[in-house]
Amino acid sequence: MKRKNLLSVLVITVFVFLGLGSAVNKIHMGAFEYDTSKEEKSEQGNYIVKNDGTKVYGTKIKWKSGLFVKDRIGIDDHVFKINEVRGYQDGKTFYGRLGNEYIKRIVHGKINVYVDFTRETRTTTDATGHMHTSSYTRTDHYAQVGEDGELHEFGGQKAIRKLVADCPLAVQMASLSNHKMRRAIRKNRHYLNSIFETYNNDCKAVE
């Protein structure tokens, strides 16, 4: 009986790990094109967008967040709490709020796509007691439905297909095999962006 209970725990553990393995973030750094230089600048200059949608225009935007600082964002002389401001436009790039930080928007439309880069450092000790430090940049992608929807992390083709489910063309673009998807991204750095842009373009192909 005890052996069977142990085996049952093992079965649950193994299958949860299998489930996690299939849901792992498969969209690697560089899968999307992060360059936003093709987007248009606002004619009135930079601005911040408050939660109610009102915009405050100005030139210089600064924000601070952390354990020992007040979470504040300011545009010129106007200062607001971060939780009162849902995003800001700086030059050609829009940044949306994720928690107490702002992350870059790379696709704009009915579905907005954002990217967040986090520097991760890992320290390990080998058998001889020497410590090794390695660091890498973790890339997380988020989708937002509408201008004021919540940001939800997504990490694979399946999640993309769910997001664009009501657009057959975008679903078809997101349904390539792993091999073909890698080739499509190598050939066109903008490929994943264009899946969402197709969706945002009323399900018509974009040039």
Add this chain to the structure above:
Amino acid sequence: MKSTGRDECCGHRGLQNNAVFCTFMSFTISGSMKNVRWFDLSLNVLLPLVAGVTLYVIPALANNGSIAKNHLADGLWAYAFMSAMLIVWGRVFSLQWIVAVFAAAALFEWLQYLHLFPGTGDWYDVITYFLFFTAALVFNNFFRTIQKSNQ
């Protein structure tokens, strides 16, 4: 007279019409108990897992619509999960562990929904898991009969 696997699975379970299937099963399960377990494990755990992985690796195989693409692989995972649990308990229902499997799957999806696990939390996934868990439970009687007939 000791009954054979064919008698049990075909005679008592009302599968007389599927003679080919029954003959195949009786040949396959005519080995020792250990072989039956391996057969059970291969058919109900390994095969669904391999099929699910294949659907992930070769999406062209699931080109019949988004349901197959999005849910069939999850369903096969769920079927294999419940089957593995039933095989551990010798195909005898262990209510607490069956409930644990349902709870683990629901918790898994809920943690995805809360973004504490990677992936996308989705009610349709939970429904898929539960349907395939139920399928594994429904087929359990059939496989238990085969096991019994070889004891």
